[in-house]
Amino acid sequence: MTDSLGRTHRFRTLVWFISVVVVSTAAALAQLSTASLNGVVRDATGAVVPRASVTLHNSDTGVERNTFTNDTGTYVFSDINPGRYTLRVTAPSFSTKQVSDFVLAVNQTATIDIALDPGAQTVVVSVEATSEQLQVSSAELGTVIAGNQVHDLPLNGRNFTQLLSLTPGVAPISVGQNSMGGRSGGFAAPIAEGAAFTFPSINGATNRSNYFLTDGMNNFAAFLSTYAVPPIVDAIQEFKVVSHTDSSEFGSVLGGVVNVVTKSGTKQFHGSAWEYLRNDAFDSQDQFAPVVHYHQHQFGGAVGGPVALPTLKQNTFFYFAYQGFRYSKPVATRILVPTAAMYSGDFSSICQSGFTGGICNDRTPITNLVDHQLYNPYTTVAGSGFSRTPYLNNQVPVGTNPGDIQPQIVTFLQTVLPAAGAFDPAFNSNAFDKDPNTQHQNEYNLKLDHTFGQKDSVWFRYSRINSNVLKPTDLPGLTTNQAIPGRNWGGNWVHTFSPSLQLQALFSRTTVSDNAYTKFKTDLTNVIQAAGFAPGFSSNFSGAKGWLLPSYDLRNGYVSGGESVVLTPQATDNNQFSVTLNKLKGTHTFTFGANYISSVFSSPLSFDSVSFANGQTGDGNGNAGFSVASALIGVPDSANRRDVDERTRPGGLFSAFFQDSWKASPKLTLNYGVRYDLTLIPPYGTKKTIDKSGGIETGDFDFSNGTYVLQYPPPPCTVRGHAPCIPSIMLDASGKAVACDPATQQCLPPGTLPPHVVIDPRGRISHNTYTNVGPHLGFAYRVTEKTVVRGGAGIVYDNWAAVSQMSQNIEGDWPGIGQLIANNLNVPGGLTAPSGTPTATYGDPFSAGGVSAGLPAPTPFFSGGVNWHYDPHIKNAYAYQYNFGLQHQINSTTTVTGSYVSALTHRANIGGMYNTALKPSPLANPQSRSLFPYMISTFYDRSVGFADYHAFQLSVDKRFSGGLAYQVAYTFSKALTENDGWFGAEGKNVADPYNPRASLSPAGYDLPHLLVMNANYELPIGQGKRFSTGNHAVDYIVGNWQVNGIMSVRSGQRYSVTYSNGDQANTGNVGWGGYEQANLVGDPNSGTCPNGAHVHTQTCWFNPNAFATPPLGTFGNLRPNPFQAQRFWNVDFSLFRGFPVWSEGRKLEFRAEAFNLFNTVIFGAPNADQSQAPPPDGNFSTITQRATGNNARVLQFGLRFIF
Template identity: 25%
Template sequence: MRARAGSAALALVLGLWLAGLAPAQIGGGSIVGTVRDPSAAPVPGVRVVAHNQDTNEERFVATNTEGYYEFPLLAAGPYRIRAEAQGFNVVQGEVFTLSTGTRPRIDLALTVGAVSEKIDVSATAPQINTTTTDLGVVMTRTRADELPLNGRNFQELVSLQAGVVSSPSSGAGGRGGISFHGSTALGTNMMLDGVDMSFGEVNGAASFQSAGGGGTLINTVSVEAIQEFKSTASASSAEYGRAGGGVLNITTRSGSNDWHGTLFEFFRNDKLNANDFFSNKNNLGKSPLRWNQFGGNVAGPIKRDKVFFFFNYEGAKVRRQSQVTGNVPTEALLVQLTPEIRNTLTTILPAPTNATSNPLIGQHVRNDRSTNDEQTFLTRVDVLLGQQRLAVRHSYNNQDYATPSLSPTMPTTYPMRYQNAVVEHTMNLGSAMLNELRLGFNRVDLFRNPANYEKIPAYISVQGINASMSNFIHFLPTTYSVADNFTILRGRHSIKMGVDLREVRSVRYQGGPPSYSYTTTADIIAQRPVSVGLSFTTSKGLRTLNTGFYIQDDWRLSPKLQVNLGVRYEYSPPLRGGFNVNSSDPYGAYNAAQEPMFASDRNDFGPRVGIVWTPDAAQRTVVRAGGAVSYIMPQAIHYYDMAFISPKLSGVSSFAAADVPASYLIYPNAIAFQTLIQNNPDLLPPSMKLSRSVADYNRRDTYVGMWNLAVQRQVTKTLALQAAYVGQRTLKLISVRPLNLVNPATGTRPVTSLGQVNFEENAANISYNSLELSANQKLWHGLNYDAYFTLADGRGYYAPDDTITFTGGGLQDPLNIAGSTGPLQGLSKRVFRNIFSYSIPGGTRLQNRYLRGALSGWTLRSIIGWRSGLPLNLTSGNDFVGSGRSAGQRPDVVAGVDPYIGSHDTQVWLNAAAFSITGPKAEKRYGNLGYYALRGPSAFTMDSGLHKTFQLTEAQRLTVRLESFNTLNHTTLGNPNTTLNSATFGLITGAGSQRLYQVALKYVF
C-alpha cells in the first residue's frame, strides 16, 4: 500500500517538474502575429502589449528575430494589441474579443515616426482560423444569453454546429453525453474552466439524465454565468486528451472594473400554449404548466485594476404535465392470472384507455405531473498580481426532479447536489515563457429513487407490458484534478508541454426487487417465465487515477505555412473494487477482492499532426489538414453490473428458466431466493446455473483515429465560409456479447454449470465520414447568423450502443458479431442547423422621442433545425432459435412489400406485413433483416424570439422577450415501436413538443 502511495506521489512530482509546454488554451486563449516595417521586413525586439479592456490588465512580449510574437495564455475577454518600437509610431489595432481555446493571428505594420505618436490601424482578429487544424465552434455569451433556449440549457447550443449530436432522443446522447463526428457520446471530455465537470462514473453531463432519468433544466451551470464555450474536435492539439471525439470547455464569467448586474425572470403558462398532438388525439385537453426560471448576477471590482468578483444565482420551479404511454393488461387477461401476479399488475399498472389489436393487451395514455425545483449558485474571484493571475471559482447546484412512470403511484425522484470548484494560477516567466496550474474538484450526489418500489414483491414484463421500475441507485462520484502547463517560445517554434492528473472515485449504493420476464401472454397465464432477474442491494466503489503527458510544437516554416506536431501519452491504472475473471476466458477463474479488474494498457500514445497553409498574404483563404489519435479512458459505469458481493453474484443477475429451481419460478418466490443467496451465496442450490457479467481481463483502451481537410474563406470582413471533409474511426469500443446460450440442438448450455455469460469486450468499432459546410456572418446591417450543413455516413460494427446496455441487447447472433453491423445508431444522414439574429431597423432618426422609443430596439432571433430520419433496429421479440435469449433477434424480410406506411393520420409508421416471424422459428435460424436497416421520421424544429430593449440610461436597459418553441406548431413525430410481436408494433406514441410561449423580463445595468 505504501509502495503504491509512494509511486503516485513520485509520479505527481515528476509530472509537475516535466510540465511543459501548452498554449494552455484550455484555460484561456492565445494571440499570435508578426510585426513588420513599411518594407514588409520583420522587426525584432518590438514591445507588443495586449490590453484587456475590462480590467486594464496589460501583458507584454517582445518579437523575436522573425518579428514573431505570441501571448500563450490570456483570459477570455475584449483586447487591443499595441506595438511599440524605437523610431516607429505606436501602432494599435481594433478592439476584438479573445475566446477560450482560440489562437487568432493579428499582424501589425509599423510606420516610421516618433514613439510618442499613436496610430490606430484596422488590424484585428480574422474571422477564419489560420493557426490550428481542429474543428470547433466558439459560442459566445451573447449567443448563450440571447437565443431562445427551451429550458435555458447550454447543451442545446452545443448541437447547433456541424457534426455534433447531443439530443438524448437520438440514442447518441445517452446518459447526457455528446457525440462529435460519429464518435461514442461517452467519449467527450467535458470541462468547466478547464477542470472536469462530468458525472464522474461516465463522461456525460452532471444531470439527472446521467442516471437514466430526464433532463435537468439548469445543466451544471447557468447560461447567465457562461462567458462562452469552445468545442474542439478532430485532429486537436496534444493538450486535449481523454476525448474520443471532442472536448467541450465552458468558461465562466468574471468581474471587471465596471459594475455590472442582471435580474431576470422567464415565465410560461399553459394558457399561452397550443395543445399537445397526442393530447388532442386522445381527448386529454391541454396540459397544465407553471414554469418560472429566475435569478440575477452582479460583478465588479473589489480593488480596481487588481481584484474582481462575479456572483450568479438562478432558480427554477416547474410544474408540468408529461405524457405517459404504455401497454397494460386488459381485464380479459387479468382474470386468467394467479392472484399474486394479478395483484402486482393492478398495483403497478393503470387501466387501459385505448384498445389494441390484441384483446388481452390495451394501451394506456395519460398526462401526469412532473416537477423541477432547482437552484444554482456560482461565485468567482480573479486577482491580478503583476505578471501573475489567480482565479478561484465555486459552483453549487441544489436540484430536485420528479418524473412520472406508467405506474401512477410510482414516480421516480432525482434529488441531486452538485459541486465544482477550480483554483487557477498563471505566471509569466519573461516574455517567452508562461506557466499555468489548475486544481479542480467535481462531486455529484444523486439519488435515483423510484417511489414505493419496496411494496412490490417482484417486477413483471410480458409481450410489451412492462410492470417494472428502474432499480434505486445512490450515486456519489468525485473527481480531483491537477493540471500544469508550461509554454516556451524559441525562434519559429511555439513549444508546449503539460501534465494532467485526474483521480476518479466512484461510489454507488443500489438494489431493488427481482423481476420475472414472460415471452407471451400464454406464458404468464401458465406461469412459465423465460427468465428471472435478481438485483442485489449493495454498496460498490471503483477508483482510478488518469494520467496524461503531452508535448506540442507549432512550427512556423514560413509566414504562409505552419506545421503542428505533437504527441500525448495517457495511462489509467486498472479499476479496483469488483470481481472479474483473471484472463480472456469468460468461463475462467475470478481474481481476488481488491485486485485489478483488468490488465494495464500502457500503449496509449496519441500522435498529432497538422498543416495550416494561407496561400494569400491577406490571410483571406486558409487550407488546413490534420490527423490525430486519441484515447477514451475506462469509465466506471461499464463495470457496475459485475460481481461485488461475491464472485458468484453479479450485480444484476439474469437466469434463464432452465437454470432456476422450479419452486423459484413461481411468482413471487424469487424475492425469498434473492434475500437468501445475498446473505449467503454458498447456499446456492447445486442445480442453480449462475449467470455471469465479466469483462475481458486483457482488454485494450478505446482509441480513435481522426482526420480532416478543411478550406475556409473570408469572403468579406464579416462573412466566412468553410467546407470540410471529416473522417473518424473508433476502435476497441466497449460492447457486450451474451455467451453460453442454450444449444438448440441439445437443449443444454456448452458450460452446463453456468447460465448466460455476459462478456464485456473492447471489440466494437465505428466508422464515420462526412462533408460539413458552414457559413458564419458577423454583424452586418443588423444581421448575424451561423448556418451548418452535415452530410454524413456512419456505420457501427458489433452493435455499439451509447445508451449503455450490459446484456448485448442489440446483438442478434453472438457467434457472428459482424452480422450486427449497420448504420450508426442516432446518426442522421443529413442535418441542417441555422441560428440568426436581426436587429429590426426603425425609429432611430425620428424626432419624436416616444415614437423613436416605440419603434427602435426590436430584435428577431431564431434557431432552425432539420434532420433526416434516425436508424431503427427492428426486432421480433421472440426466441426463434431456441437459445434462451430473445433480445436482438430480427425477423425475415417479406420480398416486394413496402416496410413503411408512414401515416400521419394514424401514426402507424411501419408495415407488419413486410416482415415474417414464422420461417425462422420453424428452421431454428436468425432472421435476415439487417441491423438498423430502417429509418424513422425526419424532424424539423423552429424556435423564435422577439425582443424589445428599452435603453433606460446609458448604463441601464430593460429587455422584454417573447419567445416561442416550435413556433410553427409543426408536429414532429417520434420513432415507432420496433418490436414485431408487440400489440403496438409500428405505432408512434410520442412527438415533439407543441408550440410553447415564454415571456421574459431582463434588467441589465
C-alpha cells in the first residue's frame, strides 16, 4: 500500500519539528526521577552576590557538584539523585555558609536561599535547612513515599503499589481490565500470587490513565496500563505519585505518573537479607472460602557500595538485589453445578410455590407474571407476541427430539463438571474446586553509577523477572500454566557544559512476554466430538493443536470454563529515547525536552465458548425460563470463537515540551510552558500475517459515513479458497450483497467489493491526532517563611490508555473469520429466531456465518458475529486540570497541605454497542430503526464522552525524626463519568449510545470519603532513647522495638442494579448485559427479602421488590452506580524487634505483620442483576464476596538482616 500525500507532508513536518527541537535545544524527561535545587545568594543588605561558588555534596557517596551564581545571584542544580546533601557557598570578602544534612526527594524542586555575612572565607557558618520541605517553586500535586515507609510499612506480598493510596486523590478501586493486574488471563503484570496490589484511579481519571517510571525510564505495560517489571521493595529508595502538575515536562496521562527511584551504591557497603513466611496456620478463616493448606516464602538479599577497583572506587558505585518468591495454595472455590435431577429432566426444584395444572405458581414482583416455569422453544407460535407450550411441572423429557434434554450434552457436562453435593444456600453452591495454585518467581536488579569529574555522570540499570504460575479456573481439572518473563534496562548520561547549561540523555528498553495455556487435566477430544461440537467451532485453530474444550456457560451462578491458548511474546515491547537541556538565564530556568517511546504488540490466541440464558426456555416474551434447562436442550444465547494471530506494526508516543520556571521575585515563582503529545497508534497487522487468520487483511466500521474500511484487501475467495478473502457476491433486489449463485448468472466479477466497503490507501485504519498541544501555567507564592500559596492549570492529554489493546481489537474481522461473537441468539423475533423457533445450535452456532465452511459472509454488515471496533478517527481524551492550595510548615519536619483539585475531561472514551436503534421501542426489527439499517450493531469505541472530578484534598506529612514518621491523606471528592473505561467491558456502560450524557453518574471508582494514615514509630525504650534503664543488658532486652501501620477508611464501592436478560429496550443491543438499568419502584433500604432476611445483611443487602424489569421498549429509570456497598475500613500493622549485632549499623530484625489486624469482614457489592431471582431461589440482592482489599486476617513473619 502507498501513503497519501497528506500523510507524507505530515511526516516531513514531524521530522522537521523533531530536528528543530533536538538540534536547537535537545529534549525530554528532565527531572522525572531526580531532584533540583535552586536559590539566590544575597549579602546582609539584601543585594545579590554574583559569581559565588556553590558546592553540593552528596553525604552518602561523597560526590560533589559545583556551580556559580549568575548576575542575578541565582544558582541551579538540575538532575540531582535523591538523597542526603550538604550545600556550601563561598565568595570573596564573605564567610563560608554551609547548610548541613538536608534531604532532596524524587521530583522535588527545592529552594534554599543563602544570606552571606562579611568575613573571611575560612570561617564556616553552619545553618540548618528549615524550609526544604515547602514546595515553593511549583504547584504540582504529589506525595513522596520515603524509603523508611517503603521498607517498613506492612505490605501484603511486598508489592509497592499498595503504597500509592498514601497519596491524596488516589482511589484504590479498579473497574478496568487491569483490576486483577491481568492475572485473570493473559497480558499480565508480574504479580506475586496472594499479594495485594493497586492500579488505582488518580484524581478522577480512569484506571488505565496512569504511567509507571523506574529511575525515569519507561516501565509501562501499555496493554493494560500497569507496570511492566515490578521493582524489588528493598531496592527502592523512594517514589512519588505526580499529578496535576504545572510543569509541561509531565503529561501523556490524565491520572498520575508514578516515579520510582531505585537505590544506588554509596561509599560504604550497605545491604540487607530477608525471609518472609506465611502459611495457613497463621491466618484467620475467610467465611467466603473453605480451609486450605498453603505455604508462601519470599526471600532475597541486596548489597551496594563502591566498586572495589583502585581507579574506580571513589567514583563508581553498584547496587544489586535479588528476590525469590515461592507460593503453593490450592484454591477452595465454592461452585454451583447442575444436580442429578436436572440431568434427568426434573426442574421442579426451581419452582418455590408448587404447581397448579402443571404451571408453576411463582410470580414476578410487581408485574405478577408467571415465573420459574419452563417452556419448549420448539413449540413457539407467533401472534401479537409469542406463545409456547409449557413443560408441565417443569419436567423436560430426555431424548433426541428438538426440545428434549440431549443425552450427549448430559454426558459431556457430567464428564467435565463434578457431581453436585449438598447445597449451601449461604453461598449458592454445591461443589468445590480445589485445584493447585503455585508460583515460582525470581527477580534481579543491578544498578551502576559512575561520575567523570565535574562534567559528566552516567548510570546503568538492569532489572529482570521470571514468573511461572499454575492457577485454577474455578472448573475442577482445568488449570492455566502461565510464564511471564520481563526485562527493564537502560542508562542515563548527564553532561554539564557550564554552570548555566546542562544536558541529559536516556535510553531504555522494556519487554514482557506472557504465555498462557489453559488445558483440562485429561484429553477430552473424544468427549468434545461425541457432544456434537463442529470442527469449525472447536477445532481447526491456527494457534492451537487439536480440539479445545469450549466454555459451556450455564449462567445463573453456575460454573463454566474452557480451554484456550493465549501466547503473547510481545505483551510489552518498548524502546525509549530521551534527551533534556536545562538553561539558566537570569532568574529564568528554561527546560526543553523531547521523548520518543516505541510500542509493538503480538499475541496468537485461540478459544471457543457458548452461553445459555433463561429466555430460551421462557415463554417467548422475555419471562420465566431457566438457563440450565436451555443448556441441556442445547439452545444457546450467545457464542464466541477466536482464532487470531494478533500483531501490530510499530507505534508509540512522541512528546516535546518547553518550560520556564521564573523567579519573578524572592517570594513568587511562575511556571509556564507548553507540551506537544503525538500518539502514533500502532497499525494492526504485519505482512507476515498475510493469508493468516486474524492477520493484516481485516477492516473496521466507520459510522461517521456508514462504510466499512479495509486496510489491506485479500484476493478473491475463488483464488485463495479460504478466509480471509473477498467472497463472490451478487446483489439482490434491494441492492444488498448476497452469496453468489452461479445459476442466476448475476454474479459480480471475483474480487468485487460489496456496497459501502472501501479501501484505505494508507494501508491502516486509524488516523493519528496531530493537534494535542497542552499549555501549562502555575505559580507558587511564599506568603511567609513557612507558608506557601500555589495553584496551577493546564491541558493534559491521555496518550497511552488502551491504545495498544484498541489497535488489535479488529483482528479477525471481515473478510476474515478469526473473531466471531454472537449475542442474543435464538431470541424470538431476532435474526436467529425470526418466527420464535431456535435455529442457532450449541455445537455450531456460527454455521450461518460460514465458519464451518472456512469462508467469510458476503458482506461485513451481517457476518454472523460481532467484533470490538473503534472509530477510525478516534482521538485522545484531554482534560482541563486545575488545582489551588495552601501549604504550611508546622516545624522543621512537618507540613500540612490543603488543595482544591478539579479535572474536566473531554473526548473521553465511550464503548459498548453502537448502531443500535436510535430510540428504544417495543416495535419489532430494531435494526430498521438504527443509524445505518444495512449495518449490524457492534461494539464500538468513540471519543465523545465527558467526565467531571472535584475534590478537596488534605495531607499532613511528618518526615522521620525522633523515631517517628507519619502521613495523613484525606480526600473528599466526586467523580462523575458517562462511561468508566473501554470496550464495553470496564465498569458501567451507557444505556443510550446516542445520548451518553444521560448516563452521567458516579464512576465505579468514585469514593466520596477517603482517609489513609500511616506511621513508623521506634518505641523510645532502650539505650540512647528517652526511656533508658541505664543498664546495657536490660536496655538490650527491653529496647529496639518499632511499630508500623496503615489505616484506611473509605466510602463503600459504587454499584448499579441492572437487567441483563436480553435486550429489554429493544434497540438491538446484542452486547453482554449491563447496559440496561432496572426500574426503581420502591425503597431498597427497607423491608425484607423473600427468604425472610432484613435489608443490609449478607443474604439481603437491599429489598429486591424495590426493583422491577423495565417495560419492553424502555430503558430503566435508574442511572448507573446510584448505590454504595458497605463502608470500608482496614488496619495493617507490623511489629519489629531489632537485635544489634557485631557493630553499629548492623542488626538482625524480627518482623511480625498482620494484614487486616482486627479481622474485619467488609462486604463487597451485592449481586445486583435484577433479571436473576432473589433468595432463596437465586442470589439477587445477596453478597457472596468480600470488598476489594478486604481479606481474612493474614499473619506474616520475617527475619531481616541489615548492614
